Amino acid sequence: MVQEIPLFRAYPKLVSVPWVSVVNSPTPVHKMEELTRILDNGEIWVKRDDLTHETYGGNKLRKYEFVFADVLKKEKKKILTQGSIGTNHGLATAVHAKRFGLKTHLFLLEQEPSPTVLENLLCHHYFGAKLSLLKNKLHRKLAVKTKLLLDRKAYSVVIGASSPLGTLGFVNAAFELKEQIDKKLIPEPDKIFITVGSFATCAGLVLGLELAQLKSQVIGIGVTDPSWSSKEATLDLATKALELMRSKDSSIPDVSKKLSKRLVVDHSYFGGKYGVSTEEALEAIELAKKDELKLEYVYTGKTLGGLIDYSRKSKISKNEVILYWNTKSSADLTPYVKEMKYQDLPKKFHKFFEEVQ
Template sequence: MMLSRLPRRSYTYAETPIERLDRLTDLLDGPNIYIKRDDLLGLAGGGNKTRKLEFLIADALEKGADTIVTCGALQSNHCRLTLAAAVKEGLKCQLVLEEGPSTSYDADANGNNLLYNLLGVEHIKVVENGTNVIEEMNILGEELIASGRKPYLIPIGGSNVLGSVGYAACAQEILHQTFKSGLVIDHVVVASGSGGTQAGLIAGFHGNSASVKVSGINVSRSNEHQIPVIQDLVQKTAKFLNVPFTISEDSVNCYDDYVGGGYTIPTDGMIEAVQMLARTEGILLDAVYTGKVMAGLIDLVRQGKFAKDENVLFIHTGGSPSLYANHTLFNKDLFKI
């Protein structure tokens, strides 16, 4: 893969650690569980979007943008990190935020909303749940152009081809780290939402001739809708990187059993998983993404889906700032050591 030919900003100055989760592995009595700490990536609070933004913001700068526009949910980690990257580059940033099915916008909310204001967001446009946020983002972009500005629009989650390249680069990083340490990873487990992280990893491992199976735990959609999204993005990312790749039926693996009532809607499995990792490893997950993904991994281990001698790598995509806007969820104590 010719990643070096692409414009790229650098927001993290070291590889994120890969750690063995000793106590969780012992507790579950399953495979060896490792974690890739992408919650420790650069920018405000860290998270997987930082890798995508290294390529997206570089493209925006190359095109002479003065304003970044993106969209997401009320407590969007992607919006927080995009805003932080814009601030670091001296750009303005405007956000389109979609209300939840049972959550209205609160200007004084904690979590990421607090950070939007602290980081100096220029404008927040709030839309009702179910609104086409991409369309609203495009309208906002047109208004900025009409006013003489030069906006650069980034889709939900930064999950276009250029954003996915960030996780093709992450696949290379993982292979470099594991080669140095002598660790062989059999499976990677990651959130499958807007799709860029999972698609980038699949394309990246394939581009490096590495037979690592990537399993996505869906956080918002059924497999019927999710798998075609990932397949399409893998194909486009591989083509962009000049990686020969023909999508087969088993190229994309997703589990849709852990979505619950839908995106941002809590599940008991998520609550147990967040409490379990906090109380065994001292690591914080979030309620929307990593909590549901860890719930999926825990359940798959309990079902015996992995052999005991296999090495499974969980990608921690960040998101812990949103915990502070959802603290009452964890009053329900579902895990005790």
């Protein structure tokens, strides 16, 4: 039987892990001609996970191929998940849960209301998510727990869908990249720059690269609090995902001790607080436009900003192939936003729109 995804092609016994198709894969890879020319230091390539889906893409969809399958297997009907008001993860949940007949309830905290944040907030409502605004992380946790106790059809997805199961989405992504290298669509990267938020994306990638025996080093650019999204936490999640895989197929090698040496997690571009913009991110957004990429400053701008700074500081050398993994959806949300008034949202959320007027 032809296996549907690269991970199952590599390890056929893993087909017992529930999986549903969410992503338009493989996502394209191409050289960033302009950035390569401007930096004049190595070849810069991009993996276009902004294109994982035409309605709303980005990295979260890869995790949901495994997480939605688990929700459906357990016959749950509603997803409860958490984030800040502009959460991309929450929007990915709302848009794609709907395709599987699942409802979404988002438990949100305040964040700086940038235009992108407000656009996402309007879209959460547009795509039918129920929204609750909580005072702090403890309140948010309690609200989810209470809801879970009261509703037997509810399923709680951890922040960013960064569970060991969600992490498999990026182990699969590494095997997808390997297939693209084997087909000579991209040279094997020496370094891969990727965003580290709730860290499953980076954890899965590091684990997948090791299992696929690719040489690439991973530079994870931290965009959330360093005490949370540390290298240790990322490796711990990768190890848990590996344990999950080995519980289904014991022939998968225990590579947990080998992961550390291919990973750097660097918070130098974080800017001191989640969600704030930085000079490096704003410059990266402008430079990326030359290669027709649409970035933002909370996640992807900081990551490309890190890559640019590494290049300028000669932490990248002339003969290297560098891959920038683009994780934020580039789908145009304006058609949905145009149909919405902020007054349509629950009253507690109006202040974010009134503050910016």
